[in-house]
Amino acid sequence: MPSTIQEPARSIPVSAEYDVLVVGGGPSGITAALAAGEDGLRVGLIESRSFVGGNMTIGLPVLGFLGQKGNQIIDGLPEKFIRRLRTERDGASEHRPCPLHMGITLVEPEAVKTVALEMLTEAGVDVLFYTFFAGPVMDGDRIAGIITESKSGRSAVLAKVVIDCTGDADVAYRAGVPCGKGDEHGGMQPPTLMFCLGGVDTDRLRMTIANAPKEARTYLTDFIPAEYFGQNHQFIVVGLRELMAKAKEERGLSIPNERTIIITGLKKGEVWINMTRVAGTDGTDARSLTNGEIEGRAQIDDIVTYLVNYVAGFENAYFTKTAPFLGIRETRRIVGRYVMTQEDVLSCAHFDDAIAVASYPIDIHRPGDEGCTLIWCGDCYDIPYRSLVPQKVSNLLVAGRSISATHEAMGAIRVMATCMAMGEAAGRAAKISVRGNRAPADIDVGELRRQQLEHGVYLRNRDGSRAGLQDLAPAA
Ligand SMILES: Cc1cc2nc3c(=O)[nH]c(=O)nc-3n(C[C@H](O)[C@H](O)[C@H](O)COP(=O)(O)OP(=O)(O)OC[C@H]3O[C@@H](n4cnc5c(N)ncnc54)[C@H](O)[C@@H]3O)c2cc1C
Numbered sequence: 001m002p003s004t005i006q007e008p009a010r011s012i013p014v015s016a017e018y019d020v021l022v023v024g025g026g027p028s029g030i031t032a033a034l035a036a037g038e039d040g041l042r043v044g045l046i047e048s049r050s051f052v053g054g055n056m057t058i059g060l061p062v063l064g065f066l067g068q069k070g071n072q073i074i075d076g077l078p079e080k081f082i083r084r085l086r087t088e089r090d091g092a093s094e095h096r097p098c099p100l101h102m103g104i105t106l107v108e109p110e111a112v113k114t115v116a117l118e119m120l121t122e123a124g125v126d127v128l129f130y131t132f133f134a135g136p137v138m139d140g141d142r143i144a145g146i147i148t149e150s151k152s153g154r155s156a157v158l159a160k161v162v163i164d165c166t167g168d169a170d171v172a173y174r175a176g177v178p179c180g181k182g183d184e185h186g187g188m189q190p191p192t193l194m195f196c197l198g199g200v201d202t203d204r205l206r207m208t209i210a211n212a213p214k215e216a217r218t219y220l221t222d223f224i225p226a227e228y229f230g231q232n233h234q235f236i237v238v239g240l241r242e243l244m245a246k247a248k249e250e251r252g253l254s255i256p257n258e259r260t261i262i263i264t265g266l267k268k269g270e271v272w273i274n275m276t277r278v279a280g281t282d283g284t285d286a287r288s289l290t291n292g293e294i295e296g297r298a299q300i301d302d303i304v305t306y307l308v309n310y311v312a313g314f315e316n317a318y319f320t321k322t323a324p325f326l327g328i329r330e331t332r333r334i335v336g337r338y339v340m341t342q343e344d345v346l347s348c349a350h351f352d353d354a355i356a357v358a359s360y361p362i363d364i365h366r367p368g369d370e371g372c373t374l375i376w377c378g379d380c381y382d383i384p385y386r387s388l389v390p391q392k393v394s395n396l397l398v399a400g401r402s403i404s405a406t407h408e409a410m411g412a413i414r415v416m417a418t419c420m421a422m423g424e425a426a427g428r429a430a431k432i433s434v435r436g437n438r439a440p441a442d443i444d445v446g447e448l449r450r451q452q453l454e455h456g457v458y459l460r461n462r463d464g465s466r467a468g469l470q471d472l473a474p475a476a
Helices: 027-036 076-089 109-122 170-174 202-211 226-231 241-251 286-310 342-346 407-413 416-436 445-454
Strands: 014-023 043-046 096-098 102-105 126-128 132-139 142-150 153-164 179-181 195-198 236-239 260-264 271-273 318-322 332-334 354-358 362-365 372-375 381-384 396-398
Touching (some): 014 027, 014 126, 027 076, 027 153, 076 109, 132 153, 132 170, 153 170, 153 416, 170 332, 170 396, 202 226, 241 260, 241 286, 286 318, 342 362, 362 407, 381 416, 407 416, 416 445
Parallel strands (some): 014 153
Antiparallel strands (some): 142 153, 236 260, 260 271, 354 381, 362 372
């Protein structure tokens, strides 16, 4: 077999031209497109799957709305979206405090797909499904558009500003933006194929944890006191380490995880299981992703055997479905105008160009073993606009888990409420860039912050209080 072949050059049609093009319709892409289109610009959104929502459709709760001090620190478009899910479709819970995760907001995957799509189409965003970003169209240091690949063949989509919300920095990477991947050895957090069980007595589960004798370690949970489960009917269980070790030993089960992770669904008796773990998978490599799907699926039977035979409340549980795709925690991160670090997260850093506030702890499913690193900073930290602005390409922005951050800081900013907040900022920055005919790196960040506040985004003052328009520095 030859190692390469020559692909002939060819002309391809230009299928669309926008002011702002968003690539990827996950949590960050949805809010990026909504914000970019809020006052009439032509906005396109390209999504490789047949629905929007990204990882918000794989059975995960949205984390990050509540900060470590218990107050709500994400507002604006993400809050509007969750409120609409809750009020129109019963598709979201309240933001519930959790000692480990700070705040959990349960969402129903099908409602996420429907409501997000409704909001995008109502806002006039031109959504195109089944279409893959295949390469950039470069004009010097500008990205003039992208090449797409789909059932219709290859075509070009042009735009004044492109926002990369692929999670993998696909656009930025191919456009020549320097990118990092994983930890110092290139190790990435392992992916998980989420799956769902029905017929679970979640009250029996939580009361068993709540009432377990203190000295019995089998129902011990990580960081969450037993009493919490007595008081909350929607929750995440993380732990039960000794119970699972016992099951593995007695039944010879192969479960590459130290912790049991159970997330209650919004429907009665439904839970989502976050326990498969496919170390060594590279989410930017199709062969590796395929192997990950195969391996993740193969792990499910043993996990179900453990849950049904050992965990209280699962006696009559049955498998219902897997998530639509393998959940990828980590791949590429761009190198931008500023690289967020662990020190920024742990020192609760303030930035003059803050466009969002986050509080989720550093939470790294370690690439090298079956454990997890969790570090809390005690309060909030800012996300600086410069971390959304890549080096090298002048009219590109990046939002979501692949912004400019180290492996450790990415472990904190990756949760979905934070990704939605970054998307909103990137969309609004793109709008300001187009309206002012200035590169995203050169826009007036004070104006961006003013517009963020006008749209209800949560920003904070140096003393930690919520910032209002009166707190902004006067325009120079
Ligand atoms: C197993 C697992 C558990 C997690 N647990 C939680 C949790 O409990 N709570 C929480 O808040 N967060 C959790 N996270 C983190 C969170 O889900 C992600 O970090 C977050 O969804 C990232 O958002 P995003 O918008 O950057 O990317 P994504 O959600 O990955 O969305 C990217 C979108 O872009 C599309 N796309 C990608 N490439 C292309 C392309 N080339 N062309 C066209 N479209 C493309 C994808 O189809 C997708 O729709 C978890 C992640 C995983 C994997």
